[in-house]
Amino acid sequence: MSGHLLLVDDEPGLREAVQAYLEDSGFTVTAVSSAQAALDYLQSEIPDLVISDIMMPQVDGYEFLESLRSESHLSHIPVIFLTARGMKRDRIQGYDAGCDAYLSKPFDPDELVAIVNNLIRRQAAARDEAEPNLASLAQQIAELRTMLVKQGGKSTTVQPIKLDLTPREESVLQLVVQGLMNKEIASQLNTSVRNIEKYVSRLFVKTGTSSRTELVRFALENNLAS
Structure with a gap:
């Protein structure tokens, strides 16, 4: 399955590696290094899904997600948290904040692709049901x-x-x-x-x-x- 993804991570090495793997899997990926850069990008382009780190300077992943969920034209976008914070309480906090999936680093890239495909399929099905005949x-x-x-x-x-x-x-x-x-x-x-x-x-x-x-x-x- 193809789709346009927005990847948000302040670690250059990981960001480039994840972007390369997702593009090899058939996705179009826009990668940015901060939540603020992501918010600026979202003013003009709407991706099919967002993958975001949590621990970022200035605006962290939770604040970024809160901004997305507060905007009517962005609130529907699926968000995957991809982070080193893997404790149970961190995952609960992520889901309470409204993320759709939570993967702890290190992670299996094939699992990430599977989650992305599943969320995009679900969004496409919901969109088809919502459109009038x-x-x-x-x-x-x-x-x-x-x-x-x-x-x-x-x-x-x-x-x-x-x-x-x-x-x-x-x-x-x-x-x-x-x-x-x-x-x-x-x-x-x-x-x-x-x-x-x-x-x-x-x-x-x-x-x-x-x-x-x-x-x-x-x-x-x-x-x-x-």
Whole structure:
């Protein structure tokens, strides 16, 4: 199984070794040396999974995980703690903090790969269940368009409202209105499904909507999409 992983560890030797092994196992890996660097990276890219050390200067693994879980567009990312702190109380603290798996150093790299594959599969299955049925959504969009036409051509006479959308958010909005799912949008825009989820979440916030159907209705009623 492939996927995009973010590796966070302040030990250069271990970081490079783990990165090399994971890449040899078919993953794309971005490696950073601190939790702050990871948080900065996550503002623009959403990986499929994060592997993090705990004992790091300035921001430790627990604080890093707390930051992830507090952000709505990051809270779903699986996190594996990979650390020298292997006592039972440390593992309990890790799971209490919200990590999905905990591996103590030294570790078996094949076990790490197995855990990564399992967590990515679980996330993919959960994502598929959460996405609305494409046929149903397409029907709802068609019904919205018909309703707006019956209301006197409202969709073509209302002046568009001004929203502070980035070019990428605008592109995602247009494709959502067409009835495309996140996987299809990601393919068309050559980016990850995680990033599309982030953009859709931002569109919900900026339009005051909470579902794709509401977002499509808002866009059509305000001439934000053709």
